[in-house]
Amino acid sequence: MNDRCQAPEEHPQGDTAARLDVSPGRVDIWPVALDVPDAELACLAQLLSPAERARSDRLVTDQLRRRWTACRGRLRQILGRYLNTDPATIGLKYQPRGKPYLQPTAHGAQLHFNVSHSGDRAVVACAARPVGVDLELQPPAGLLVELERQILSPRELLERQRSASSDEDSNHALLTAWVCKEALAKALGVGIGGGLHAVELPSRIRQDAWFRPTRIDPAILLQIDDDGTCGRTGWCDASFWQIRLLGNVIPNRAAAAVAVPVGIDEMRLVSIWDGAARA
Ligand SMILES: CC(C)(COP(=O)(O)OP(=O)(O)OC[C@H]1O[C@@H](n2cnc3c(N)ncnc32)[C@H](O)[C@@H]1OP(=O)(O)O)[C@@H](O)C(=O)NCCC(=O)NCCS
Numbered sequence: 001m002n003d004r005c006q007a008p009e010e011h012p013q014g015d016t017a018a019r020l021d022v023s024p025g026r027v028d029i030w031p032v033a034l035d036v037p038d039a040e041l042a043c044l045a046q047l048l049s050p051a052e053r054a055r056s057d058r059l060v061t062d063q064l065r066r067r068w069t070a071c072r073g074r075l076r077q078i079l080g081r082y083l084n085t086d087p088a089t090i091g092l093k094y095q096p097r098g099k100p101y102l103q104p105t106a107h108g109a110q111l112h113f114n115v116s117h118s119g120d121r122a123v124v125a126c127a128a129r130p131v132g133v134d135l136e137l138q139p140p141a142g143l144l145v146e147l148e149r150q151i152l153s154p155r156e157l158l159e160r161q162r163s164a165s166s167d168e169d170s171n172h173a174l175l176t177a178w179v180c181k182e183a184l185a186k187a188l189g190v191g192i193g194g195g196l197h198a199v200e201l202p203s204r205i206r207q208d209a210w211f212r213p214t215r216i217d218p219a220i221l222l223q224i225d226d227d228g229t230c231g232r233t234g235w236c237d238a239s240f241w242q243i244r245l246l247g248n249v250i251p252n253r254a255a256a257a258v259a260v261p262v263g264i265d266e267m268r269l270v271s272i273w274d275g276a277a278r279a
Contacts, residue, residue, distance in 0.1 A: 005040055005043035005073065005077065019081060020081045020270075021082070022082060022126060023266070024128045025264055026264060026267070027126070027127040027131055027258060027260050027264050027267050028126045028127070029123060029124075029125055029246060029269050030078050030123065031123055032070075032071065032074045032121070032122040033120065033121065034067040034070045034119075034120045034122055035066070035067070041066055041069060041070060043073075044069060044070055044072075044074065045073065047077065047087045047088045048069065048073060048076070048088075052072050055068070068117075071115065074122070076088065076090055078124050078126065079102065079113060079126075082126060091103070096225040097189055097193065097223070098191065099186065099191070101113075109128075111126060112126070112127050114132050116133045116183075116186070116256070118135045118136050118254070121251065122135065125260075127260055128264075129260060129263075130187050130189075131258065132185065132187030132259045133256070133257070133259075134179040134180075134182035134183040134186060134256060134257055135250060135255075136182075136254060136256070138172075138253035138254055139175075141171050144174050145171075147178070148160070148174055150197060151177055151181065152174075152177065153197045153198075153199075153215075154197075156197075159203060160173075160174070176205060177201055179245075180201055180257045180259070181201065182257075183243060183257040183258055184199050184213060184241055184259040185220070187241065188220070188235075190223040194219065195217075195220065198216065198220035199213050199215070199216055199217070199220070199238075200213060200215040200216075201243075207245055210244045212238065212239060212243070213241055214238060215238050216237070216238045221236045239262070240262060241261060242259070242260060242261075244257065244258055244267060245257050246258060
């Protein structure tokens with residue numbers, strides 16, 4: 001972690017934070033709090049590139065500017081821990097649909113990451129292979145219901161209408177489906193432009209285990225600005241991916257999920273300050 005941006009009492013390991021490695025079979029999950037004290041925010045702001053500062057300036061409220069700056073600063077700190085480099089010098093690139101990424105090193109290794117923010121929270125996921133993460137604080141029930149046709153496929157809509165669960169359970173199930181599908185769409189890099197209903201999930205989603213999507217509508221794949229990876233590696237197939245809920249990193253009334261290729265079976269929750277595994 002960059003020492004410039006943290007109070008000493010919050011830094012349990014002294015001045016030198018150790019470099020972190022990404023393991024081929026593991027995804028690291030970093031929960032991030034976005035409401036930080038002024039001095040820390042000023043420090044995080046210094047890590048941003050001129051383009052990032054300009055982007056922050058364009059946000060319409062002070063709260064949005066503060067949180068976006070904190071999020072991008074923290075993201076840079078986290079990436080700096082893996083790359084063993086000054087966070088301010090990291091060069092982020094963007095895929096055509098906006099997914100930020102890092103170029104592979106000269107040796108071909110690549111650190112993949114994705115970030116999601118909602119309200120005063122964010123989650124950063126880092127892995128050796130493509131990864132997507134989504135976090136949503138509970139929206140008003142009315143809005144959720146309005147969105148259900150965008151979130152669910154026709155089959156899933158039918159199942160939802162037949163289910164006898166309470167409104168509260170049913171709304172949480174919808175929010176859960178939303179974050180799982182958006183995490184996968186973000187792993188693919190398409191975002192929600194392809195329609196979340198294009199991804200189908202099993203009827204029962206385990207809270208504490210990896211599960212696979214049951215289908216990805218080929219229509220969503222038309223959205224992928226593909227460099228040939230899809231065909232070569234099969235990563236456009238539903239069977240390539242698995243998803244897991246992040247129930248342990250989020251506050252009540254929120255949902256979060258991560259999507260990674262099958263084979264990444266370990267999930268490590270990492271503290272923002274010491275890089276130590278906590279769960
Ligand atoms: C990405 C997207 C799903 C974000 O939705 P959201 O719920 O509002 O936001 P989240 O907090 O979960 O994620 C935002 C982060 O995801 C990342 N991101 C942006 N675009 C992404 C994409 N296509 N795929 C994966 N991740 C993306 C960014 O890091 C972004 O954070 P930042 O704005 O601070 O850089 C949504 O903006 C989207 O669908 N974008 C694609 C737009 C598109 O197709 N454009 C056409 C090309 S012009």
